[in-house]
Amino acid sequence: xxxxxxxxxxxxxxxxxxxxxxxxxxxxxxxxxxxxxxxxxxxxxxxxxxxxxxxxxxxxxxxxxxxxxxxxxxxxxxxxxxxxxxxxxxxxxxxxxxxxxxxxxxxxxxxxxxxxxxxxxxxxxxxxxxxxxxxxxxxxxxxxxxxxxxxxxxxxxxxxxxxxxxxxxxxxxxxxxxxxxxxxxxxxxxxxxxxxxxxxxxxxxxxxxxxxxxxxxxxxxxxxxxxxxxxxxxxxxxxxxxxxxxxxxxxxxxxxxxxxxxxxxxxxxxx
Amino acid sequence: xxxxxxxxxxxxxxxxxxxxxxxxxxxxxxxxxxxxxxxxxxxxxxxxxxxxxxxxxxxxxxxxxxxxxxxxxxxxxxxxxxxxxxxxxxxxxxxxxxxxxxxxxxxxxxxxxxxxxxxxxxxxxxxxxxxxxxxxxxxxxxxxxxxxxxxxxxxxxxxxxxxxxxxxxxxxxxxxxxxxxxxxxxxxxxxxxxxxxxxxxxxxxxxxxxxxxxxxxxxxxxxxxxxxxxxxxxxxxxxxxxxxxxxxxxxxxxxxxxxxx
Numbered sequence: 016x017x018x019x020x021x022x023x024x025x026x027x028x029x030x031x032x033x034x035x036x037x038x039x040x041x042x043x044x045x046x047x048x049x050x051x052x053x054x055x056x057x058x059x060x061x062x063x064x065x066x067x068x069x070x071x072x073x074x075x076x077x078x079x080x081x082x083x084x085x086x087x088x089x090x091x092x093x094x095x096x097x098x099x100x101x102x103x104x105x106x107x108x109x110x111x112x113x114x115x116x117x118x119x120x121x122x123x124x125x126x127x128x129x130x131x132x133x134x135x136x137x138x139x140x141x142x143x144x145x146x147x148x149x150x151x152x153x154x155x156x157x158x159x160x161x162x163x164x165x166x167x168x169x170x171x172x173x174x175x176x177x178x179x180x181x182x183x184x185x186x187x188x189x190x191x192x193x194x195x196x197x198x199x200x201x202x203x204x205x206x207x208x209x210x211x212x213x214x215x216x217x218x219x220x221x222x223x224x225x226x227x228x229x230x231x232x233x234x235x236x237x238x239x240x241x242x243x244x245x246x247x248x249x250x251x252x253x254x255x256x257x258x259x260x261x262x263x264x265x266x267x268x269x270x271x272x273x274x275x276x277x278x279x280x281x282x283x284x285x286x
Numbered sequence: 287x288x289x290x291x292x293x294x295x296x297x298x299x300x301x302x303x304x305x306x307x308x309x310x311x312x313x314x315x316x317x318x319x320x321x322x323x324x325x326x327x328x329x330x331x332x333x334x335x336x337x338x339x340x341x342x343x344x345x346x347x348x349x350x351x352x353x354x355x356x357x358x359x360x361x362x363x364x365x366x367x368x369x370x371x372x373x374x375x376x377x378x379x380x381x382x383x384x385x386x387x388x389x390x391x392x393x394x395x396x397x398x399x400x401x402x403x404x405x406x407x408x409x410x411x412x413x414x415x416x417x418x419x420x421x422x423x424x425x426x427x428x429x430x431x432x433x434x435x436x437x438x439x440x441x442x443x444x445x446x447x448x449x450x451x452x453x454x455x456x457x458x459x460x461x462x463x464x465x466x467x468x469x470x471x472x473x474x475x476x477x478x479x480x481x482x483x484x485x486x487x488x489x490x491x492x493x494x495x496x497x498x499x500x501x502x503x504x505x506x507x508x509x510x511x512x513x514x515x516x517x518x519x520x521x522x523x524x525x526x527x528x529x530x531x532x533x534x535x536x537x538x539x540x541x542x543x544x545x546x547x
Contacts, residue, residue, distance in 0.1 A: 168401075180388070225379075
């Protein structure tokens with residue numbers, strides 16, 4: 016089968032469009048999270064997403080209708096917990112994350128155990144994305160990327176040095192809340208691409224790869240987005256030809272990109 | 287009559303049960319150059335962080351440019367170089383030019399903060415002022431400690447602030463660069479009437495350049511002009527003759543008081 020034949024399939028077109036957009040949102044936000052040492056927030060929120068998917072199944076409601084508000088609340092919860100209890104971010108993420116997993120397992124058992132649907136969210140199924148889901152993903156990714164573009168300089172300032180950003184008139188708390196809420200929204204979108212188990216890879220790995228080779232803040236954002244999108248496209252195509260699970264293939268491609276970027280950095284240092 | 291740039295009245299602050307600052311009162315007017323000195327743990331940085339609203343303190347006794355510090359929004363009038371800047375992530379992917387342009391955020395509306403035509407010009411001026419024009423495309427993590435400090439000083443200066451607050455800015459600088467830096471501050475203070483508050487342990491240089499001395503040790507031990515400080519037998523007994531001599535010797539070499547008291 017040729018690559019052009021592959022693109023003629025409707026499910027493949029939908030997967031590539033939704034996957035690329037979601038990867039772009041994940042990798043741009045991921046850069047700020049990695050630099051602010053909040054890398055594992057994606058992991059924590061994905062566990063909350065697991066609980067809320069189980070809840071949506073128990074309530075027989077649309078997954079996004081339940082998952083988006085629950086994950087956004089959890090995102091705000093992590094932020095409030097660090098502020099109110101003076102906990103480090105990783106501890107707050109751990110608390111919210113275990114709440115999500117424990118809640119999800121309890122709800123799933125109340126609903127009569129795990130079923131195939133729940134497993135599809137755990138490991139992702141980008142090839143099964145529907146037309147309306149592509150539209151929703153496009154709108155939500157547009158919101159995430161548009162908001163980042165509008166507040167880019169504020170995000171840059173608080174990521175580099177929060178204290179000096181405050182004395183430059185940046186509303187640091189509002190911008191941090193915005194970042195965490197956008198991350199929550201992106202995590203919900205990314206569930207479909209790589210699955211709950213692998214979301215943090217989509218957030219962290221392209222950003223980590225970009226940081227190996229970037230020569231400015233602007234270029235690190237562009238490279239992170241480029242690496243994320245390329246990994247998703249390559250991963251989807253490879254998974255189709257090699258008959259592999261798409262989510263795991265995307266993550267492995269991401270890791271290969273990171274290894275390549277890290278090697279380039281090492282080579283540059285030696286010369 | 288000129289508005290007071292910074293006014294602190296009977297300000298006290300404590301961490302948990304421990305008093306850090308007690309009953310602090312002082313003013314700084316336009317063109318004042320205040321040397322803020324004191325031993326480690328005397329509350330110098332805490333005082334500055336309180337003034338800038340960076341620690342949760344009751345700010346009703348602090349005024350910036352005549353407005354209560356609690357609701358202060360005119361950040362473009364202030365340039366600030368914190369002491370802890372050395373703790374930034376050395377792998378941060380930003381160029382010198384990008385870092386300095388962050389100092390211009392205060393000159394922009396709350397939203398959206400668009401890049402403007404004059405921005406590059408202001409950044410270039412700051413780069414030239416600090417003698418780091420050649421480094422503008424370098425990544426911040428690739429620079430030496432002294433070069434990084436000059437970048438952060440440039441960021442504090444780029445918006446041409448009326449009040450410049452510097453927390454131990456010369457700690458990472460070599461003697462030549464430190465001397466040039468003091469001359470730069472002196473020039474800003476004299477020509478542009480920039481009010482400067484400089485936290486430092488370099489008490490010798492303070493006597494040479496500043497026109498006021500604020501000695502802090504959880505309370506105000508001394509605040510006033512150098513002539514008063516040098517004549518004070520109370521200060522001689524507090525500091526010991528040697529410390530007082532170091533401050534006053536450099537001050538007297540420069541021909542006595544420069545500014546108004």
